[in-house]
Amino acid sequence: MNALNSIVFVLTVFTTIVAADRKLHVEWNPGCVLEDHCSKFSKLTYIRADGENDTVHFVLDATFKPSLVIVVTNRDAVIQVNYTADRENNIKFTESPHYTFASVFNNLYEFNDVNDTANIKNGQNFIKMDFKKFHWNTTQSINNNNESVEILLTSNSYRAPGINKTGIVSVTLKVYGKKDIGSKLPHLVHTPESGELTLTLNNLNTNFTKSRFAIELLTFSSFPFNKTEELSSNTFSDDKLSGGTFLNYLLNAKGDVEGGGFLSWKPVVYKAENTHALNSSSTIQYDIHDYHYENDWINTPLFNMYGNSLFGNSSQFLLKSFNVSFGQPNDEFYAKSNYTYWTFLVGIGAPPNSSLGFLELSIIASLLLMLTITMILIFCIFMRWMSSKRNSLVYGQ
Numbered sequence: 001m002n003a004l005n006s007i008v009f010v011l012t013v014f015t016t017i018v019a020a021d022r023k024l025h026v027e028w029n030p031g032c033v034l035e036d037h038c039s040k041f042s043k044l045t046y047i048r049a050d051g052e053n054d055t056v057h058f059v060l061d062a063t064f065k066p067s068l069v070i071v072v073t074n075r076d077a078v079i080q081v082n083y084t085a086d087r088e089n090n091i092k093f094t095e096s097p098h099y100t101f102a103s104v105f106n107n108l109y110e111f112n113d114v115n116d117t118a119n120i121k122n123g124q125n126f127i128k129m130d131f132k133k134f135h136w137n138t139t140q141s142i143n144n145n146n147e148s149v150e151i152l153l154t155s156n157s158y159r160a161p162g163i164n165k166t167g168i169v170s171v172t173l174k175v176y177g178k179k180d181i182g183s184k185l186p187h188l189v190h191t192p193e194s195g196e197l198t199l200t201l202n203n204l205n206t207n208f209t210k211s212r213f214a215i216e217l218l219t220f221s222s223f224p225f226n227k228t229e230e231l232s233s234n235t236f237s238d239d240k241l242s243g244g245t246f247l248n249y250l251l252n253a254k255g256d257v258e259g260g261g262f263l264s265w266k267p268v269v270y271k272a273e274n275t276h277a278l279n280s281s282s283t284i285q286y287d288i289h290d291y292h293y294e295n296d297w298i299n300t301p302l303f304n305m306y307g308n309s310l311f312g313n314s315s316q317f318l319l320k321s322f323n324v325s326f327g328q329p330n331d332e333f334y335a336k337s338n339y340t341y342w343t344f345l346v347g348i349g350a351p352p353n354s355s356l357g358f359l360e361l362s363i364i365a366s367l368l369l370m371l372t373i374t375m376i377l378i379f380c381i382f383m384r385w386m387s388s389k390r391n392s393l394v395y396g397q
């Protein structure tokens with residue numbers, strides 16, 4: 001009975017992994033007939049990831065604030081964008097989505113870390129840069145027979161009253177059709193239901209020699225939820241994967257039903273393009289707040305999808321925000337290398353780190369071992385019994 005259970009368990013684990021692969025398909029401004037007209041109003045990159053029973057749609061919009069919206073629908077649902085209509089509600093799906101989760105780059109902050117605490121709460125002389133005021137350029141590349149897609153948004157300057165920044169700020173989205181481990185540090189485990197977002201700040205000129213940067217991210221969840229989103233951290237059981245970074249942060253929008261959306265990252269940034277452990281520093285993450293400031297949400301594709309139903313007391317959505325700052329005390333500030341690289345995962349369903357960790361793998365391995373030993377034992381006993389039976393037949397003992 002035990003052996004049967006473990007066979008069933010092992011089989012389910014492996015079939016879920018195999019069945020979870022998705023076919024990717026990319027489009028720029030999907031459904032647009034007059035490209036010149038559309039690209040005036042819209043910088044939409046769309047990735048469709050078709051699974052066996054459902055489709056995951058990744059909408060990366062750089063029209064205003066760079067935003068990644070992940071939508072799950074039935075297998076056949078198609079995105080429909082009306083480029084001639086008002087923005088409110090002009091993105092629809094032919095079948096209503098089961099679930100939507102999103103992450104938005106809201107603001108970039110520079111602050112003067114006079115006492116080298118690396119904590120934004122001790123910062124001075126804040127400079128707030130709205131992510132929508134960078135002018136985003138988009139490039140896209142598709143790798144390995146459509147098994148992964150990479151979208152790059154870059155901007156080379158920021159101009160606003162009292163702010164004149166040069167340097168390259170970029171946001172990269174990577175989506176993979178298979179579950180795997182990122183090839184570069186910090187080796188985040190991605191699933192076909194998640195996208196990896198990377199922010200790089202390359203050669204930004206700073207106002208102060210002790211400048212550090214931080215970002216404010218927004219998250220959106222559509223599930224019938226109990227109005228909670230939790231930030232938790234857990235130590236990572238497999239040290240080989242994380243290159244010395246044992247901690248993992250998980251921001252989880254838990255629904256009443258299993259499987260909301262999540263953000264997941266390791267508290268590490270890199271100070272060079274070469275993401276080597278020797279060139280790393282830390283992040284600090286701060287409390288999650290409710291965030292109902294309409295002007296910011298209006299600058300996201302969520303407004304294109306949900307319009308004014310995002311707001312008000314009867315809103316069915318979870319709207320949250322939180323800050324992450326880059327750097328740790330004594331790391332010689334941003335100016336040490338004038339480069340920051342931070343990466344995190346945005347996805348839906350079970351967060352990958354908890355789904356098949358080292359612990360689970362070792363349990364499966366030991367079950368398989370036990371099963372094999374049991375089979376061998378049964379086989380031996382059976383052979384003994386057979387030969388003793390044959391002996392008794394031949395010699396009549």
Ligand SMILES: *[C@@H]1O[C@H](CO)[C@@H](O)[C@H](O)[C@H]1NC(C)=O
Pocket residue numbers: 019020051052053
């Ligand atoms: C798709 O649905 C079928 C039938 O309900 C089920 O057997 C199969 O496991 C599902 N596949 C995935 C990837 O969930």
Ligand SMILES: *[C@@H]1O[C@H](CO)[C@@H](O)[C@H](O)[C@H]1NC(C)=O
Pocket residue numbers: 082083084085086
């Ligand atoms: C798009 O919106 C415009 C203006 O609201 C409307 O006239 C047009 O019929 C819409 N197109 C489609 C395909 O729905």
Ligand SMILES: *[C@@H]1O[C@H](CO)[C@@H](O)[C@H](O)[C@H]1NC(C)=O
Pocket residue numbers: 114115122123124
């Ligand atoms: C920095 O440290 C000095 C001396 O300890 C203190 O007076 C000052 O308030 C600190 N500044 C900030 C922003 O924490």
Ligand SMILES: *[C@@H]1O[C@H](CO)[C@@H](O)[C@H](O)[C@H]1NC(C)=O
Pocket residue numbers: 024025026145146
């Ligand atoms: C990759 O996807 C594109 C469309 O997104 C398609 O035209 C092409 O044939 C696909 N290539 C492979 C090898 O599947």
Ligand SMILES: *[C@@H]1O[C@H](CO)[C@@H](O)[C@H](O)[C@H]1NC(C)=O
Pocket residue numbers: 135136137154155156157
């Ligand atoms: C965007 O790319 C075009 C062509 O590659 C270039 O001319 C332009 O300067 C870029 N703009 C920004 C803001 O990076």
Ligand SMILES: *[C@@H]1O[C@H](CO)[C@@H](O)[C@H](O)[C@H]1NC(C)=O
Pocket residue numbers: 125126127162163164207
């Ligand atoms: C940053 O420097 C610019 C000039 O480059 C100046 O106009 C601005 O006031 C400075 N900001 C702060 C917060 O010191």
Ligand SMILES: *[C@@H]1O[C@H](CO)[C@@H](O)[C@H](O)[C@H]1NC(C)=O
Pocket residue numbers: 164165166
């Ligand atoms: C912004 O800075 C650049 C380089 O630092 C400079 O060439 C440009 O004149 C400045 N623009 C303004 C409006 O100050």
Ligand SMILES: *[C@@H]1O[C@H](CO)[C@@H](O)[C@H](O)[C@H]1NC(C)=O
Pocket residue numbers: 225226255256
């Ligand atoms: C959500 O709230 C309802 C009623 O307040 C409660 O019955 C249910 O157990 C809650 N679900 C979770 C996952 O906390």
Ligand SMILES: *[C@@H]1O[C@H](CO)[C@@H](O)[C@H](O)[C@H]1NC(C)=O
Pocket residue numbers: 271272274275276278279337
């Ligand atoms: C760390 O970054 C510096 C440049 O800032 C580079 O010269 C060095 O090779 C990097 N070290 C590693 C181990 O990648």
Ligand SMILES: *[C@@H]1O[C@H](CO)[C@@H](O)[C@H](O)[C@H]1NC(C)=O
Pocket residue numbers: 312313
């Ligand atoms: C929304 O709720 C707040 C406080 O709970 C209340 O003061 C306000 O009148 C409500 N607004 C509407 C439109 O119901």
Ligand SMILES: *[C@@H]1O[C@H](CO)[C@@H](O)[C@H](O)[C@H]1NC(C)=O
Pocket residue numbers: 109120126216286287289321322323
């Ligand atoms: C992020 O930090 C900035 C600067 O201290 C602050 O104004 C903002 O309210 C913070 N946002 C959140 C969500 O804590």
Ligand SMILES: *[C@@H]1O[C@H](CO)[C@@H](O)[C@H](O)[C@H]1NC(C)=O
Pocket residue numbers: 204205206335336337338
């Ligand atoms: C970073 O930029 C500042 C000027 O903004 C410069 O003083 C410093 O030397 C630069 N650091 C490196 C490592 O190039």
